[in-house]
Amino acid sequence: GAGVSQSPRYKVAKRGQDVALRCDPISGHVSLFWYQQALGQGPEFLTYFQNEAQLDKSGLPSDRFFAERPEGSVSTLKIQRTQQEDSAVYLCASSFGGGLYEQYFGPGTRLTVT
Amino acid sequence: AQSVTQPDIHITVSEGASLELRCNYSYGATPYLFWYVQSPGQGLQLLLKYFSGDTLVQGIKGFEAEFKRSQSSFNLRKPSVHWSDAAEYFCAVTNAGNNRKLIWGLGTSLAVNP
Numbered sequence: 001g002a003g004v005s006q007s008p009r010y011k012v013a014k015r016g017q018d019v020a021l022r023c024d025p026i027s028g029h030v031s032l033f034w035y036q037q038a039l040g041q042g043p044e045f046l047t048y049f050q051n052e053a054q055l056d057k058s059g060l061p062s063d064r065f066f067a068e069r070p071e072g073s074v075s076t077l078k079i080q081r082t083q084q085e086d087s088a089v090y091l092c093a094s095s096f097g098g099g100l101y102e103q104y105f106g107p108g109t110r111l112t113v114t
Numbered sequence: 115a116q117s118v119t120q121p122d123i124h125i126t127v128s129e130g131a132s133l134e135l136r137c138n139y140s141y142g143a144t145p146y147l148f149w150y151v152q153s154p155g156q157g158l159q160l161l162l163k164y165f166s167g168d169t170l171v172q173g174i175k176g177f178e179a180e181f182k183r184s185q186s187s188f189n190l191r192k193p194s195v196h197w198s199d200a201a202e203y204f205c206a207v208t209n210a211g212n213n214r215k216l217i218w219g220l221g222t223s224l225a226v227n228p
Contacts, residue, residue, distance in 0.1 A: 004157070033215065042118075042204050042218030043158075056215060091158070100146055100165055100214065105157040 002026065004106035006092050012112045013082045021077045021109045025094030032075050033103060034067055035091040043091055049075060082113045116141050118205050120219035127195050128227045135190040135222050137205030145207045147188040148216065149179055153201040161203075164188060175199070200226045 005024045013019050025032050031050055035043035036059075045059040051072035060067070064083075069075040079086055089110050093103040119138045127133055139145055149161040162173025169181040179190045188205060202223050206216040 031214070035216075040220075042206075042220045043216070045215040045217070048215055059215070093158075095214070100163075100208075102160050102163070103214075103216065105150075105159070107155070107157045 004092055004094050004104050006090075006106040006109050008109060009107065010110050010112075012114060015083060015113055016081050018078065018080045019082055019111065021079075021090050021111070023075045023077070023092030023094075023106060025073065025075070025092070026104055027073075028096070029094035029104075030072075030097050031095040031101070031103075032069055033093040033095075034075070034077050035093065036061075037089045037091055037108070039088070046077070046090075079111075082111075084113050087111055087113045116207065116209075116217050118207050118217055118219035120203075120205055120222050122222045123220070124223045124225070126225040126227060129197050130194050133190075133192045133195045133199070133224070135203050135205075135224070137188045137190065137219060138186050139188065139205075139207045140186065141207055141209075143209050145188075146209070147179075147181060148206045148208070149173065149177070149188075149190045150204045150206060151175075151201045152204065152221075158204065161190070195224075195226055197226045197228060200224055 007022045034046040037043040047067045048056040049069040064080045066078045089108040091108045092106045095101040095103045117140045147164045150158045152158045161177045164181045202221045204221045205219045
């Protein structure tokens with residue numbers, strides 16, 4: 001069956017450019033998470049959606065980061081005016097419910113800001 | 115503050131040898147604990163999880179982990195390592211709140227010698 005997909009898989013942006021990263025969760029999954037994983041580090045939580053509602057955005061590093069999930073399915077993470085410190089792998093995960101269900105991860109988008 | 119510590123950054127074992135990866139957590143509430151594996155170019159995959167009940171949990175690929183509340187530990191074990199187990203291993207913890215965001219350790223990189 002289809003898993004979580006993310007696009008693009010790789011993105012190179014010049015400093016100051018805006019980028020948009022897409023996540024297609026597993027069909028029917030209510031919960032969607034975004035994580036940021038810097039090189040050699042563990043993932044760090046960015047934000048969480050339950051259906052279309054963004055219930056927690058406490059991990060977004062600055063107001064340049066914005067996420068949406070308007071129809072409760074596909075989600076987009078947008079980074080405005082990218083900086084070099086934004087270079088990382090951005091991971092999306094989805095789970096069946098808001099409870100203690102397993103989070104299924106996509107392959108990630110590797111963002112490099114030059 | 116909530117945190118997860120994986121004391122070993124890198125471990126090398128011989129194929130067929132036993133393996134133990136350490137994980138310690140600091141968490142005020144009842145912890146829900148996970149081990150994930152990340153292979154190059156692949157998404158994070160759940161190996162096993164502990165929510166409650168039996169403190170020895172079995173996972174996929176022959177892995178098991180033991181929850182020890184007195185030591186705040188959740189160490190991952192495998193009796194006989196295969197070359198295909200070479201990967202990055204992450205321990206993570208979450209809470210019983212609504213968002214279920216995962217807090218991650220920095221990971222342990224496992225190399226397997228033939």
